[in-house]
Amino acid sequence: MNTPDRPPAPPLDIRGLRLRLPRTARPVLDGVDLTVGAGETVALVGESGSGKTLTSRSVLRLLPTGAATEGTVRVAGDDVLAMDPEQLRHLRTGTAAMIFQDPRAAINPLRRIGDFLTESLRLNTATPPAEATRRASTLLEAVGLTDAALRRYPGQLSGGMLQRVMIAAALMGEPALLLADEPTTALDVTTQAEVVSLLGDLRERFGTGLLFVTHDLGLAAAISDRVYVMYAGRIAETGPADALFSRPRHPYTAALLGSTPRLDAPPGRLVAIDGQPPGLQVELAGCPFAPRCGYATDLCRDQAPAARPLPGDPARLVACHHSDRLEGSALDG
Numbered sequence: 202m203n204t205p206d207r208p209p210a211p212p213l214d215i216r217g218l219r220l221r222l223p224r225t226a227r228p229v230l231d232g233v234d235l236t237v238g239a240g241e242t243v244a245l246v247g248e249s250g251s252g253k254t255l256t257s258r259s260v261l262r263l264l265p266t267g268a269a270t271e272g273t274v275r276v277a278g279d280d281v282l283a284m285d286p287e288q289l290r291h292l293r294t295g296t297a298a299m300i301f302q303d304p305r306a307a308i309n310p311l312r313r314i315g316d317f318l319t320e321s322l323r324l325n326t327a328t329p330p331a332e333a334t335r336r337a338s339t340l341l342e343a344v345g346l347t348d349a350a351l352r353r354y355p356g357q358l359s360g361g362m363l364q365r366v367m368i369a370a371a372l373m374g375e376p377a378l379l380l381a382d383e384p385t386t387a388l389d390v391t392t393q394a395e396v397v398s399l400l401g402d403l404r405e406r407f408g409t410g411l412l413f414v415t416h417d418l419g420l421a422a423a424i425s426d427r428v429y430v431m432y433a434g435r436i437a438e439t440g441p442a443d444a445l446f447s448r449p450r451h452p453y454t455a456a457l458l459g460s461t462p463r464l465d466a467p468p469g470r471l472v473a474i475d476g477q478p479p480g481l482q483v484e485l486a487g488c489p490f491a492p493r494c495g496y497a498t499d500l501c502r503d504q505a506p507a508a509r510p511l512p513g514d515p516a517r518l519v520a521c522h523h524s525d526r527l528e529g530s531a532l533d534g
């Protein structure tokens with residue numbers, strides 16, 4: 202809990218998070234450090250399978266059976282990994298809220314939008330029903346819908362409208378932290394852009410911290426203040442979005458940016474990174490990216506690099522033995 206003489210705790214502060222799943226040779230998340238400040242948008246990026254979803258689900262302790270955790274995951278100061286069931290319920294219905302990839306899979310098709318939006322407040326707080334409905338109308342308006350939507354069923358709304366409803370639902374409990382896991386993947390490109398700009402506006406208006414999980418670097422660059430690049434369950438590199446995307450200092454980030462299709466690039470220019478991320482049955486001695494990395498040396502194969510601040514730029518941390526070799530390798534455009 203916060204005391205008045207200390208600065209308020211950030212919406213999210215993950216330290217040394219290690220997550221093991223049954224029957225695997227190595228932790229699926231290994232020493233993750235990640236923070237989201239009030240009103241800040243933070244992107245978590247990386248290839249499929251890198252551990253982004255498990256990181257965001259850890260924040261609500263929505264983990265697979267048999268998962269074992271070490272480290273701390275503090276939401277507004279309180280450690281989620283140490284919460285009792287009552288504290289967890291309060292976390293999930295108030296302090297933090299998640300927006301999922303596919304809104305249609307996350308909503309009961311047989312209930313009206315109004316019931317869906319007000320349910321959590323009605324069941325978990327002493328909020329009178331009329332006030333819950335008032336709040337639902339206000340938030341529907343904030344996400345660009347009218348309160349006519351209250352009486353509609355999910356099947357009567359488009360995917361984009363439904364994702365707006367999910368965002369309104371996430372804001373009902375006045376969360377300190379919003380988690381959005383690939384929230385626009387199921388939407389068409391135009392709707393994607395609308396939802397992304399909406400999330401940005403809401404974050405400003407409500408002061409909510411936003412963790413935006415995506416494999417889409419273009420989207421991450423467009424929406425975020427800061428970025429974490431994840432590879433094989435570890436943070437490869439983090440820093441302010443503009444600096445990190447224009448001057449990547451981890452070979453994995455550079456490779457990811459090199460493989461991002463650009464609108465101005467000739468068709469067919471999409472080069473995937475050679476090789477595969479290591480599976481969970483592979484024990485890792487050194488840097489997990491070494492087998493795919495053009496800069497790798499024996500040191501990389503023997504010793505996992507710790508995340509270190511760049512000289513003269515403490516806001517950027519890079520876990521690479523050879524990050525100095527990428528200095529000056531600015532990507533144009």
Ligand SMILES: Nc1ncnc2c1ncn2[C@@H]1O[C@H](COP(=O)(O)OP(=O)(O)O)[C@@H](O)[C@H]1O
Pocket residue numbers: 222229247248249250251252253254255256265481
């Ligand atoms: N419920 C689960 N049981 C077993 N393995 C899982 C489970 N969820 C995820 N994994 C594995 O953990 C790794 C990270 O998954 P995930 O966090 O979903 O990655 P991302 O969201 O970056 O694509 C993957 O290797 C995935 O196969």
Ligand SMILES: [Mg+2]
Pocket residue numbers: 253254255
């Ligand atoms: Mg995922």
